[in-house]
Amino acid sequence: MTLKEVYNSRSVEEVVGLLGEYGSEAKLISGGTDIVIELKNKKITPKILIDISKIEELKKIKEDENHIILGSGVTFTEITENPLFKGNLHGLHKACKMVGSPQIRNKGTIGGNIANGSSAADSIPPLIALGAIIKICSIEGTREIPLEDYYINKLKSNEIITEIKFEKLNKNQNLNFAKLGLRKALAISRLSIASLIELNEEGLIENVTISSGALGKYPMREKEVEEYLINKEINETTIEEAITVLQNSMDERLKGRSTLPYKRVAVSSILRENLKEFIKTRTEVRAW
Amino acid sequence: MVNISLIVNEKLFEVSVSENLRLIDLLRDELGLIGTKEGCGEGECGACTVIMDGETVNSCLVMAFQANGSNILTIEGMEKEGKIHPIQQAYIDVGAVQCGFCIPGMVLSTKALLDKKPHPSKDEIREGISGNLCRCTGYNKMIYAAEKAIEYMEEGK
Amino acid sequence: MDLNVVGKNIIRVDAYSKVTGKALYPQDIYLEDMVYGKVLRSTKPHGKIKVDITEAEKVKGILKIFTYKDVPKENKYGVVLKDHEVFVSEKVVRIGEPIAFIVGETQEICEEAYEKIIVDYEELNAVFDPIEAMKEDSPIVHGDSNIILHYKLRHGDIEEGKKKCKYIVENIYRSPMVEHAFLQPEAGLSYLEEDGTVVVAVATQYPHYDREEIAINLGLPEEKIKVINTNIGGAFGAREDISVQIHLALAAIVLRRPIKIIFSREESFLAHSKRHPMVMKYKTGADENGFLQYMEAEIIGDSGAHASWAINVLRKAGVHATGPYVIPNVNVDSYAVYTNNPFTGAMRGFGATQVSIAYEQQIDELAVKLGMDPIEIRMKNIFRKGSMTATGQILTDSVPLDKCIEAVDKEFQFSRKLEVESI
Numbered sequence: 033m034t035l036k037e038v039y040n041s042r043s044v045e046e047v048v049g050l051l052g053e054y055g056s057e058a059k060l061i062s063g064g065t066d067i068v069i070e071l072k073n074k075k076i077t078p079k080i081l082i083d084i085s086k087i088e089e090l091k092k093i094k095e096d097e098n099h100i101i102l103g104s105g106v107t108f109t110e111i112t113e114n115p116l117f118k119g120n121l122h123g124l125h126k127a128c129k130m131v132g133s134p135q136i137r138n139k140g141t142i143g144g145n146i147a148n149g150s151s152a153a154d155s156i157p158p159l160i161a162l163g164a165i166i167k168i169c170s171i172e173g174t175r176e177i178p179l180e181d182y183y184i185n186k187l188k189s190n191e192i193i194t195e196i197k198f199e200k201l202n203k204n205q206n207l208n209f210a211k212l213g214l215r216k217a218l219a220i221s222r223l224s225i226a227s228l229i230e231l232n233e234e235g236l237i238e239n240v241t242i243s244s245g246a247l248g249k250y251p252m253r254e255k256e257v258e259e260y261l262i263n264k265e266i267n268e269t270t271i272e273e274a275i276t277v278l279q280n281s282m283d284e285r286l287k288g289r290s291t292l293p294y295k296r297v298a299v300s301s302i303l304r305e306n307l308k309e310f311i312k313t314r315t316e317v318r319a320w
Numbered sequence: 321m322v323n324i325s326l327i328v329n330e331k332l333f334e335v336s337v338s339e340n341l342r343l344i345d346l347l348r349d350e351l352g353l354i355g356t357k358e359g360c361g362e363g364e365c366g367a368c369t370v371i372m373d374g375e376t377v378n379s380c381l382v383m384a385f386q387a388n389g390s391n392i393l394t395i396e397g398m399e400k401e402g403k404i405h406p407i408q409q410a411y412i413d414v415g416a417v418q419c420g421f422c423i424p425g426m427v428l429s430t431k432a433l434l435d436k437k438p439h440p441s442k443d444e445i446r447e448g449i450s451g452n453l454c455r456c457t458g459y460n461k462m463i464y465a466a467e468k469a470i471e472y473m474e475e476g477k
Numbered sequence: 478m479d480l481n482v483v484g485k486n487i488i489r490v491d492a493y494s495k496v497t498g499k500a501l502y503p504q505d506i507y508l509e510d511m512v513y514g515k516v517l518r519s520t521k522p523h524g525k526i527k528v529d530i531t532e533a534e535k536v537k538g539i540l541k542i543f544t545y546k547d548v549p550k551e552n553k554y555g556v557v558l559k560d561h562e563v564f565v566s567e568k569v570v571r572i573g574e575p576i577a578f579i580v581g582e583t584q585e586i587c588e589e590a591y592e593k594i595i596v597d598y599e600e601l602n603a604v605f606d607p608i609e610a611m612k613e614d615s616p617i618v619h620g621d622s623n624i625i626l627h628y629k630l631r632h633g634d635i636e637e638g639k640k641k642c643k644y645i646v647e648n649i650y651r652s653p654m655v656e657h658a659f660l661q662p663e664a665g666l667s668y669l670e671e672d673g674t675v676v677v678a679v680a681t682q683y684p685h686y687d688r689e690e691i692a693i694n695l696g697l698p699e700e701k702i703k704v705i706n707t708n709i710g711g712a713f714g715a716r717e718d719i720s721v722q723i724h725l726a727l728a729a730i731v732l733r734r735p736i737k738i739i740f741s742r743e744e745s746f747l748a749h750s751k752r753h754p755m756v757m758k759y760k761t762g763a764d765e766n767g768f769l770q771y772m773e774a775e776i777i778g779d780s781g782a783h784a785s786w787a788i789n790v791l792r793k794a795g796v797h798a799t800g801p802y803v804i805p806n807v808n809v810d811s812y813a814v815y816t817n818n819p820f821t822g823a824m825r826g827f828g829a830t831q832v833s834i835a836y837e838q839q840i841d842e843l844a845v846k847l848g849m850d851p852i853e854i855r856m857k858n859i860f861r862k863g864s865m866t867a868t869g870q871i872l873t874d875s876v877p878l879d880k881c882i883e884a885v886d887k888e889f890q891f892s893r894k895l896e897v898e899s900i
Contacts, residue, residue, distance in 0.1 A: 083383070134429065
């Protein structure tokens, strides 16, 4: 490791100032579950390390009438233990519960999962499906971008993600998540799918967003599947057809990749699991 | 060097540490708490698990300076007045100990679980120790040990 | 008979020290004035090397960088065949072979020098498939042939046996290389006692072999070497070969300072043996009543770049090739073969594990052809008291396999499940 100076920051303002001063020589550390390994292996060699894990304002889970706002320093454990993310937001709870291990979930944060930029980050597909907006601060000011666009428009070296915000769901909406890992604990996603589905009164899909993890360079919306599912009822036939639509767009995107034949087969189970879970949670939510 | 203060096993330490030091290095090399083990150095095996401010963490993934102001429990802090913790006794009694390298981390994960949830189901015990790898036992003995520990704690043993 | 231990719950002597974190593994021992070591390893699977340590030696705090030139006596070691080098002299045969041993005041200093050692490779064609390695035109790993062992087993008359079979099933099975991944990465400590005896504290499965090897390489009498076995953080066979022992003893003697080394997990993966991958070609036949009459097997084990226990492991695979079944007519040929892969050696089961995948699947396939319950076909053919194995051994004592299968069948209801699935 090559660190010359480290800071235990107590406010976003202080962090923004330090980042403004040091720029690309500095790195932020929160849960540390990825960055400490990168430091140790000299994959990154910053001179300055700024700890943001104890900044109170980043650790809050807030809600207003229409939104839920997660501080970027909220840990996966904090999400899984919060009743807000049960019920029809269950997909986010499930994704966070499947991250790493208890130790990793105790330290790893939602903001870190975004900033680290991995295609296999578990919490991202459900947040993209929710249409989450992230708030980014720097010495130049504040900007808000859809999480979906983050991967084409990444953080600058003087920026920090402070908030992740999404609209609350209505009773006809359900968020679901399914992941394929090699084992139950400590398994990086081979692929994952999140879906946010809203049914109309006839039981047809009124609105839908589907997003995937590890099916491309970064987590992304699966718009062809969404288009197919609009105005459909979810049943065996439409599930099979949706799988074919997804496989076709994967063929295009992952052309020539050695993992394509495997992921093509695997994706059928994961999308099926996701949509079946929707049917199941639907009935359970209604039963309440 | 950076000055930090932290509580380890109920004792206050004020130390000057290298910016590059990890928490596990601080515990082992500087404070001599060698019960914390390094098995992989990347958060996969859980051998370096300690309890930091009430929650388990992999001490190989925490920088030493981040522990400033924290309260840490290592395996050495489980003994009280010369008496080992009921979880440790249970590990001995059910035969959950083989090579022993995972045991400090396993015991601390079990403690953190039982602190939060005194009567976990078998599945919850499994999940509680899911961040700790053991290559000898196949894990069943650790689950029995947790169940036995709950009995011991209720008996006040 | 009064039993004091059998059937009783005995507390292990080391349990207390392990649950309290007091048990010492090599990495837990710290000595005054201690220095650290780090191994530089090959990054190519096959090639001639030239090593330049000049710049690395200049790093402040470096005490010495050892290469093959510094080994006082024999540069070779190995549990059965002496085909490992303490440090590579001319040719690397796999990724991960030790080339140099860096000793410095701290681990960071060793890291710094490590980056400054220059290794030039003249790459040679390498072989990674044991079947390819058996061919005449294959690159040769050591000596003049890659075949380390050909074990032959001949029992009965396979042509006669074939004639009695109603069904013969033929398949090729491949089992993968497996890493032991014991939880405690290799580590060790070495220092001199007042009378010059060199002490090596290490977690090992064979302290006596280690001592012998150190003595041969360093040219010392065995009584001047003491190997102390610390607590061992898992082994499963992978601590049967030398890892840190010789390097540590050499450095302690030359530098007269206590020295310690700890492998990272990645280095641990590179340094020690693996389970032999095997290619197993099987033909197994049964008569119309489900009695096994014939079996032919060819088993090829990939030993990687060193023999380690390959002779013993592939012999064992051959001996166990029939599984626990009476088969009157058997031919088995098993081979251990060098390749430029990571080397393989001892691992739980020692060659008997891999073949079970093949022989049990063969029995299941015969059961399907015969329309017979998989438990029933096993009960007809298993070893019992008085059975003769393919190696000609008569089993005279306890052979309670029938009881075991009955108990398992009752508990798991295997046969019933399979019937349901086949409908």
